[in-house]
Amino acid sequence: MTPLLCHDVFKRRSGTAVLDAVSLAVAPGARVALLGHNGAGKSTLIKAVLGLTGIDGGTIAVCGDAPGSGPARRAVAYLPEAVAFQGALTGREVLALFAGLAGERRADLGALLDRVGLAAAADRRIATYSKGMRQRLGLAQVLLGRPRLALLDEPTSGLDPVSRHDLYAIIDDLAAAGTAVLIASHALTELEARTDRIAILRQGRMVADDTLDALARAAGLPIVLRVRAAETGAADRIAAETGGARINGTSIEIRCAAEGKMRALHRLSGLGPAVADIDIAPPGLEDLYRHFSGGMS
Numbered sequence: 001m002t003p004l005l006c007h008d009v010f011k012r013r014s015g016t017a018v019l020d021a022v023s024l025a026v027a028p029g030a031r032v033a034l035l036g037h038n039g040a041g042k043s044t045l046i047k048a049v050l051g052l053t054g055i056d057g058g059t060i061a062v063c064g065d066a067p068g069s070g071p072a073r074r075a076v077a078y079l080p081e082a083v084a085f086q087g088a089l090t091g092r093e094v095l096a097l098f099a100g101l102a103g104e105r106r107a108d109l110g111a112l113l114d115r116v117g118l119a120a121a122a123d124r125r126i127a128t129y130s131k132g133m134r135q136r137l138g139l140a141q142v143l144l145g146r147p148r149l150a151l152l153d154e155p156t157s158g159l160d161p162v163s164r165h166d167l168y169a170i171i172d173d174l175a176a177a178g179t180a181v182l183i184a185s186h187a188l189t190e191l192e193a194r195t196d197r198i199a200i201l202r203q204g205r206m207v208a209d210d211t212l213d214a215l216a217r218a219a220g221l222p223i224v225l226r227v228r229a230a231e232t233g234a235a236d237r238i239a240a241e242t243g244g245a246r247i248n249g250t251s252i253e254i255r256c257a258a259e260g261k262m263r264a265l266h267r268l269s270g271l272g273p274a275v276a277d278i279d280i281a282p283p284g285l286e287d288l289y290r291h292f293s294g295g296m297s
């Protein structure tokens with residue numbers, strides 16, 4: 001049973017479509033990034049999957065069940081955009097509470113707190129936790145129920161780079177255990193290598209849904225060759241011969257389609273010692289995101 005199937009989902013808010021014909025499927029063990037600018041509809045889609053907000057058209061099925069139904073709720077774990085916990089309780093107490101609710105009374109809370117890097121802070125009041133530590137506690141709660149589907153809304157916000165690294169390691173573990181993971185984010189760096197598929201929402205419409213490679217091919221974005229000339233005089237000649245653009249003293253940038261890369265490299269090698277160095281930059285997620293989502297993030 002597919003953990004998440006959204007078909008032609010439509011939702012209106014104050015007369016405007018905030019979700020417009022959105023279809024999305026997440027298979028067991030898949031890690032899907034749901035990208036889009038602020039206001040694109042990511043959180044709304046997640047809340048609709050949880051059954052926290054209704055939809056005006058289309059269908060959503062969580063392991064075949066309706067959002068918000070008993071079986072669907074048992075199958076899903078959710079890390080909200082703003083994690084709010086009772087500040088007077090300790091991390092361990094909160095987790096014990098959630099374990100009770102999830103029917104996981106025998107869960108090894110110590111191991112779980114250790115897994116998210118909170119072992120040392122487990123018995124401190126949450127009021128003393130940083131934003132990143134609250135985020136980690138939220139993640140421990142996600143891991144607790146061994147969900148079929150995990151919905152993480154902006155999980156990296158407020159995390160330092162090391163914590164992000166840990167977060168992605170945990171996401172990989174979840175996926176390896178068969179959980180379907182949907183990660184909503186408007187922060188792109190480091191998602192690149194960590195997800196199997198990228199879905200991009202733009203003003204409520206799904207404008208892309210594929211692997212990074214396939215999206216790069218579909219977008220036809222140029223590859224950039226950065227060339228360093230051996231000396232200033234050679235830079236003009238290299239630019240003229242290759243159709244590149246001078247960036248500064250000895251740097252030239254050549255933009256070409258993927259198919260044109262080898263031709264450009266042959267031309268450069270024909271220039272012999274005039275070329276001191278070459279750097280090849282394929283389009284990254286940032287470029288793709290800009291292409292599909294329209295404008296800067």
Ligand SMILES: Nc1ncnc2c1ncn2[C@@H]1O[C@H](COP(=O)(O)OP(=O)(O)O)[C@@H](O)[C@H]1O
Pocket residue numbers: 013018036037038039040041042043044045
């Ligand atoms: N509770 C709400 N009431 C009315 N409009 C809302 C509410 N929550 C979100 N919106 C609107 O719905 C649209 C999508 O928002 P949201 O799903 O939060 O986007 P994202 O999570 O991608 O930033 C935005 O235009 C936002 O202003």
Ligand SMILES: [Mg+2]
Pocket residue numbers: 042043044081153
């Ligand atoms: Mg949001």
